[in-house]
Amino acid sequence: MPNQNKGVSFNWILKMAWRDSRKNRSRLLLFISSIVLGIAALVAVYSFRDNLEKDIDNQAKSLAGADLILDSRKMPEKEMQALLDTLGEERSTERSFASMIYFIKNQGSRLVQVRALEGKYPYYGTLETKPLNAGKDFQNGRTALVDKTLMLQYEANVGDSIKIGALNFKIEGALIEAPGQTGITSSIAPVVYIPLKYLEETGLTKIGSRIQYKYYYKFSRTSIVDQLVKKIEPQLKKADYGYETIASTKENTGRSFRDLSRFLALAGFIALLLGCIGVGSAINVYIKEKLSAIATLRCLGVKAKDAFLIFLVQIFFLGLIGAILGTALGTAVQFILPAVLKDFLPVAITIQLSWPAILQGISLGVIISVLFALPSLLSVRKISPLNALRASYEAPENAVDPLKWLVYGLIVLFIFGFTYLQMNRWTQAIAFTGSIVIAFLLLFAISRLLMWLVRKSIPSSMGYLWRQGFANLYRPQNQTLMLTVSIGLSTAFIGTLFFIQGILIKSVTLSSGKNQPNMVLFDIQSNQEAAVAKLTKDYHLPVMAQVPVVTVRIASINGKSAEDLAKADSLLNAKNGNKEKTETKGPSQSAFRNELRVTFQDTLTSAEKITEGKWEGKVAKPNDPVYVSIEENYAARLGVKIGDKITFDVQGVPISTVVGSFRAVNWNRMQTNFRIVFPTGVLEEAPQFHVLMTHVPNQQVSAKYQGAVVRTFPNVSLIDLGLILKVLDQLLSKIGFVIRFMAAFSMATGWIVLIASVLTSKNQRLKESILLRTLGASRKQILTINALEYLFLGAIASGTGLILALAGSWALAQFSFESAFSPTLLPILLLFVIITLLVTATGVFSSRKVLNRPPLEILREET
Amino acid sequence: MQDQAILEIKNVGKVYKSAGKSLAVLKDISFTVNKGSSVAITGASGSGKTTLLGLCAGLDKASSGEVILNNIHLNHLSEDELAATRNQNIGFIFQNFQLMPTLTALENVMVPMELRGEKNIRHAALELLDKVGLADRSHHYPIQLSGGEQQRVSLARAFSNRPAILFADEPTGNLDGETSIKIEKLLFDLNTKAGTTLVIVTHDLELASRTHRIIKLKSGELISDESVAHTQPV
Structure with missing residues (x-):
């Protein structure tokens, strides 16, 4: 028996790995460069996340601006007011609401968020203004702080006047930054601060205005805040007050940015996955080329396991x-990320090295490159020493290599595990992993089908160059599978991002059609209804809808009030020992919490459809039952069924109703939609405001009409769909920029994978081309053969990728955005042509060596 | 003579299965090779020479019969045990040299010694390269050497682990006449000095005639096994 104990040392394996790599380093580095960008993207995102979390921690106080913030949509009652007046050592009061402001100098008007403030808020951080003191001084007189972008848009200067409601204010300064405010929030709803003492005089606090009441507190002993909040929580809950502390601000801000960094990390992970597919396939070809050397080593007595280890160490x-390399690049890229995301950030980011991110990046890079190289590396164990005697020797194929399947399983598990860590949800992780596996399998199947079809269908009558070019797609050592998968996946990813952006923009643009309303006037008081309609008609604008809106609350459902349900819940919890929540059917407590805005009408609008029960549009006699109609999803949330009894509190007056029907509502339509609709004959006398919808043909008419409305009815606010579209477009282009920034990593990775795979297959193609050159083929002929192969490959790969992207986007449009999906042909064609040409150019470029130099010279070099 | 046998082939057969069909490449081959002797296995292309060499050297397993090398029954060994046997007992010379393209000439020669865990091998490897006349080319890669030079490195490597038996598969098959003569001379000289048993697979009758014995194969069967009379010692 041979001496079994005497195996080679690990040092020797390291030495051999080093020696063997010497002649292949540039090639191996090219393979491995496929993962550099993916790792870079992830490290950048992780570093950014870590830095952001630190900064949120450090700047949480100035994010909140106060130790405690209480807020509600309800004006405090006596008891609550007493509590509010006793909290904290310093306090500020704010009332905020949406309203129109009118720039007197240039007669422009715009819907803004008015914040009427009294007190020294913010206690931490500042109202950053220009001039510097404006943040403090504006409360001294009838002056306002106006969002700086808004001032730029309306060419307003400090000292100019604006009109809010019935009152004029002098602009004291431009508001640059307020606590917790981001670039995005200010572009959606620009803020205007006014002193609280002038709010009543504006006339904007009448019933119907949706005012938010906010109270800011500063405590000398901040440590008691959390305890205090716990103590007063039941009281706050009863009075419908929410609260925010520095700790909760930190948690809430951190949570939303964790979601953002999760999305960014997933985008980076896709780039990494693409790179790994490239690495895996390149290593596969590399190992095939090493067959003879491995067989010789085996002849010389190297064990299969040791031969495998040599290449494992290399990888x-x-x-x-x-x-x-990726980590270093990622650490550099994180310096750019704050600039990319600046509009979304509530805090100033301090960039510093994040060692956890660096460690994560390095370990991820090593694990993933080894994992994806393993299926090819495992075949080293199966290389017979007989290959040294006969190059053509083929070991009897073992159909199933259990280790290989184990590795495939590990790869899927790794993708799933990583995705789960990012998303924290099983369903999302399964969906993401499933989509990647399905896309991979589809591309795999398509490339196999393609090879089979080409092999079967090349007509012998076809010219030699075409036949040769096509035959390259299925002949031994072809790159069809790898290129189809890698290019296909990159195209699918990039295409999906592009289409989704299109769906989002289109769904908004569609609702701005000629026959659709594009301007909404709200807060119209009952006594103004007719006059506003007349003014609208005076401007030759159609009154497309006039809808009354009544604010109500649910008082009881089937006789049970919020208190009864709370009691029942606590009894149930006590019974279960508070161990677990038992799912109870029927109304939930949350149903009673919020104010609801309802309307009354005798007929359904075109956006509504009855799905269950019967629509009753009118209550004929005072004592007849009142049948209300509830939107189906809201009904499910309330836990009510047809025939249930709901009592509404209509600003102090109880009104008993019966659930008569459920409705499906198309919320995407630009019109007023309501969760609960009353029949006519019930709410007509209740306090209400009205909404009017019209269609303005252009910007000029819009500006004139808005000016007239604001001047005549200062309490009425307008939503201009054109403006919303503009803001949304800005928002989407900002989001789109972030997405494109992350997608760029995938695109660049796809490109590197393409170059790596073309260069990998180069050796095989080179030998054939040299042979053809030796046999007398012209430059043009060889060029045509190569171009045809890569043209066809590029077309199939990008075509399949685009089909996958279209299918994925259709599914997202159908099931997630509930919107029609009709992609435009031109960008698809353009994407298809660009990618196909890129593949062809790269393929042809790689064969230029053969075209320009004598065959023997290349042969000597490549042997 | 039985106690001096280094290689015993007993009723060896090899059947390949391909696409559901069986193909008998070797049929009931038996012979013995004594220590220190040299044997040529000859025959036309497809006669089974290389397959037989693979079985003798433990590169493949026989479908039937027994292969005993240096008193080790190869049929019963695992792949790893076969690898260890090759490293400790066997040297190889291949028709296409089979040098590791990524290793220098010196490193190629050192590999078998390194595998045995030997120390201070650099000097021994350089000596071997010197013996084949390539000491000054020790740091060249195979691609930088001519065919004859590559085969000389291959010879140095084959003798580097002082093998009990050396298998050569068409050692001059890829070389021109003049270089072939030089390589043959070197092969037999080194073999004589090292006292190694030599098994050569060749269809070159002139090369075969320089060995002690010629075994002829035809269609997988042993058709003759004859000693060669030499006027001069080989």
Whole structure:
């Protein structure tokens, strides 16, 4: 028996790995460069996340601006007011609501968020203004702080006047930043601060105005805040007050940015996955080329396991190098991320090295490159020493290599595990992993089908160059599978991002059609209804709808009030020992919490459809039952069924109703939609305001009409769909920029994978081309053969990728955005042509060596 | 002579299965090779020479019969045990040299010694390269050497682990006449000095005639096994 104990040392394996890599380093580095960008993207996102979390921690106080913030949509009652007046050592009061402001100098008007403030808020951080003192001084007189972008848009200067409601204010300063405000929030709803003492005089506090009441507190002993909040929580809940402390601000802000960084990390992960597919396929070809050397080593007595280890060590170190390069690049990219995301950030970011992110990046790079190289590396174990005697020797195929399947399983598990860590939800992780696996399998199947079809269908009558070009797609050592998968997946990813952006923009643009309303006037008082309609008609604008809106609350459902339900819940919890929540059917407590805005009408609008029960549009006699109609999803949330009894509190007056029907509502339509609709004959006398919808043909008419409305009815607010579209477009282009920034990593990775795979297959193609050159083929002929192969490959890969992207986007449009999906042909064609040409150009470029130099010279070099 | 046998082939057969069909490449081959002797296995292309060499050297397993090398029954060994046997007992010379393209000439020669865990091997490897006349090319890669030079490195590598038996598969098959003569001379000289048993697979009758014995194969069967009379010692 041979001496079994005497195996080779690990040092020798390291030495061999080093020696063997010497002649292949540039090639191996090219393979591994596929993962560099993916790792870079992830490290940048992780570093950014870590820095952001630190900054949120450090700046939480100035994010909140106060130790405690209480807020409600309800004016405090006596008891509550007493509580509000006793909290904290310093306090400020704010009332905020949406309203129109009118720039007197240039006669422009705009819907803004008015914040009427009294007190020294913010206690932490500042109202950053220009001039500097304006943040403090504006409360001294009838002056306002106006959002700086808004001032720029309306060419307003400090000292100019604006009109809010019935009152004029002098602009004291431009508001640059307020606590917790981001670029995005200010572009959606620009803020205007006025002193609270002038609010009543504006006339904007009448019933119907949706005012938010906010109270800011500063405590000398901040440590008692959390305890205090716990103590007063039942009281706050009863009075419908929410609260925010520095800790909760930190948690809430952190949570929303964790979601953002999760999305960014997933985008980076897709780039990494693409790179890994490239690495895996390149290593596959690399190992095939090493067959003879491995067989010789086996002849010389190297065990299968040791031969495998030599290449595993190589890949490990290459993965490490790739990961380190990626990490270094990622650390540099994180300096750019705050600039990319500046509009979304509530805090100033301090950039510093994040060692956890660096460690994560490096370990991820090593694990993933080894994992994806393993299926090819495992075949090293199966290389027979007989290959040294006969190059053509083929070991009897073992149909199933259990280790390979184990590795495939690990890869899927790794993708799933990583996705789960990012998303924290099983369903999303399964959906993401499933989509990647399905896309991969589809591309795999398509490339197989393609090879089979080409093999079967090339007509012998076809010219030699075409036949040769097509035959390259299925002949041994072809790159059809790898290129189809890698290019296809990159195209699918990029295409999906592009289409989704299109769906979002289109769904908004569609609602701005000629026959659709594009301007909404609200807060119209009953006594103004006719006059506003007349003014609208005076401007030759159609009154497309006039809808009354009544604010109500649910007082009881089937006789049970909020208190009864709370009691029942606590009894149930006590019974279960508070161990677990038992799912109870029927109305939930949350149904009673919020104010509801309802309307009354005798007929359904075109956006509404009865799905259950019967629509009753009119209550004929005072004592007849009042049948209300509830939107189906809201009904499910309330836990009510047809025939249930609901009592509404209509500003102090109880009104008993019966659930008569459920409705499906198309919320995407630009019109007023309501969760609960009353029949006519019930709410006509209740306090209400009205909404009017019209269609303005252009910007000029819009500006004139808005000016007239604001001047004549200062309490009425307008929503201009054109403006919303503009803001949304800005918002989407900002989001789109972030998405494109992350997608760029995938695109660049796809490009590197393409170059790596073309260069990998180069050796095989080179030998054939040299042979053809030797046999007398012209430059043009060889060029045509190569171009045809890559043209066809590029077309199939990008075509399949685009089909996948279209299918994915259709599914998202159908099931997630509930919107029609009709992509435009031109961008699809353009994407298809660009990617196909890119593949062809790269393929042809790689064969230029053969075209320009004598065959023997290349042969000597490549042997 | 039985106690001096280094290689015993007993009723060896090899059947390949391909696409559901069986193909008998070797049929009931038996012979013995004594220590220190040299044997040529000859035959036309497709006669089974290389397959037989693969079985003798433990590169493949026989479908039937027994292969005993240096008193080790190869049929019963695992792949790893076969690898260890090759490293400790066997040297190889291949028709296409099979040098590791990523290793220098010196490193190629050192590999078998390194595998045995030997120390201070650099000097021994350089000596071997010197013996084949390539000491000054030790740091060249195979691609930088001519075919004859590559085969000389291959010879140095084959003798580097002082093998009990050396298998050569068409060692001059890829070389021109003049270089072939030089390589043959070197092969036999080194073999004589090292006292190694030599098994050569060749269809070159002139090369075969320089060995002690010629075994002829035809269609997978042993058709003759004859000693060669030499006027001069080989």
